[in-house]
Amino acid sequence: MTAWNEFSIFINREATEAVSAILMELGSSGVAISDRQDFSDVPEYGFDTLWALDDSKFPSKGVIVKGYFHQPDKLDYLKQKITDKIEQLKDFDVDVGQCTVEYALVNDDDWSEIWKKYYHPVSITRYLTIVPQWEEYKKKHDNEVILTLDPGLAFGTGTHPTTQLCLQLLEITLLGGETVIDVGTGSGVLSIASAYLGAEDIYAYDLDDIAVSSAKSNIALNDLTETIAVGTNDLLHGIDQEADLVVANILAEIIEPLIPDAMRVLKPNGKFISSGIIKNKKERIISKLKKVGFKIEQVNQMGDWVAILARKPLTDE
Numbered sequence: 001m002t003a004w005n006e007f008s009i010f011i012n013r014e015a016t017e018a019v020s021a022i023l024m025e026l027g028s029s030g031v032a033i034s035d036r037q038d039f040s041d042v043p044e045y046g047f048d049t050l051w052a053l054d055d056s057k058f059p060s061k062g063v064i065v066k067g068y069f070h071q072p073d074k075l076d077y078l079k080q081k082i083t084d085k086i087e088q089l090k091d092f093d094v095d096v097g098q099c100t101v102e103y104a105l106v107n108d109d110d111w112s113e114i115w116k117k118y119y120h121p122v123s124i125t126r127y128l129t130i131v132p133q134w135e136e137y138k139k140k141h142d143n144e145v146i147l148t149l150d151p152g153l154a155f156g157t158g159t160h161p162t163t164q165l166c167l168q169l170l171e172i173t174l175l176g177g178e179t180v181i182d183v184g185t186g187s188g189v190l191s192i193a194s195a196y197l198g199a200e201d202i203y204a205y206d207l208d209d210i211a212v213s214s215a216k217s218n219i220a221l222n223d224l225t226e227t228i229a230v231g232t233n234d235l236l237h238g239i240d241q242e243a244d245l246v247v248a249n250i251l252a253e254i255i256e257p258l259i260p261d262a263m264r265v266l267k268p269n270g271k272f273i274s275s276g277i278i279k280n281k282k283e284r285i286i287s288k289l290k291k292v293g294f295k296i297e298q299v300n301q302m303g304d305w306v307a308i309l310a311r312k313p314l315t316d317e
Helices: 013-025 075-092 114-118 161-173 189-196 209-221 252-265 279-292
Strands: 003-011 031-034 063-069 100-107 128-132 145-149 179-183 201-206 228-232 243-249 266-278 295-302 305-311
Touching: 003 013, 003 075, 013 031, 013 063, 013 075, 013 266, 075 100, 128 189, 145 189, 145 209, 161 189, 161 243, 161 266, 161 295, 161 305, 179 189, 179 252, 189 201, 189 209, 189 228, 189 243, 201 209, 209 228, 243 252, 252 266, 252 279, 266 279, 279 295, 279 305
Parallel strands: 128 145, 179 201, 179 243, 201 228, 243 266
Antiparallel strands: 003 063, 003 100, 031 063, 266 305, 295 305
């Protein structure tokens, strides 16, 4: 049985994605997030049972982000390094709140496999359902689309509000035959959904090689390797492929500098879906979108999280 050092970071919800990235950058073999709001942000169409919730493991405020490391020593040094990098997030206007960092020794079975028992199929919309690879599931109706996912701990189950918001906007935006660019693809769930919703050519990019590998595995699970091209890239830098739609589920601080490149690669009348935006950054992102020339089509919110659907105007607008 393998022993792991589990680092638990209590942090403000806004900093969840950034802290997860810090842990992966420092060598964590996985990231788990305990966020009670995931269970209170229930859309009007309702969820299937997602997790067997143990109240004691979910903070009443904020979130707990856990990273898992093999290092047997220098744990205090690693703790300080994590703390320092989290402190640096303040330079990017990320509200980390009252952060605490703790670590403890755990066994492999405490996190690597047992969590799968609590992750079940979830209906994101009437037509989109995410099903973990290890679960058997029967469609509720003929039009239901099943996304098979083995999310791993690093890149999400597809059930976080930011992902749900993206999936909902993809469903109402894609009509069929589009070229889609998925920026910061993570588990690949948005690319997979785009394919099932009729997109013809999909390009999925992530800066993290592990994310690229995770996305490729999930895409293969859904037999979409021929439809979705996955690669390592820093946002849209150097990408010249024209697209009908760009989707990015990342931090507001990363979306902001991405906006001009999204405008550049989009065809006239093309759509830009951005998510991962904490509500107090909404106006800042909308302002930047408008400044670059986007038209705001729709703004959706779930709890503290916001997703924005923007459109590149036609040449004669």
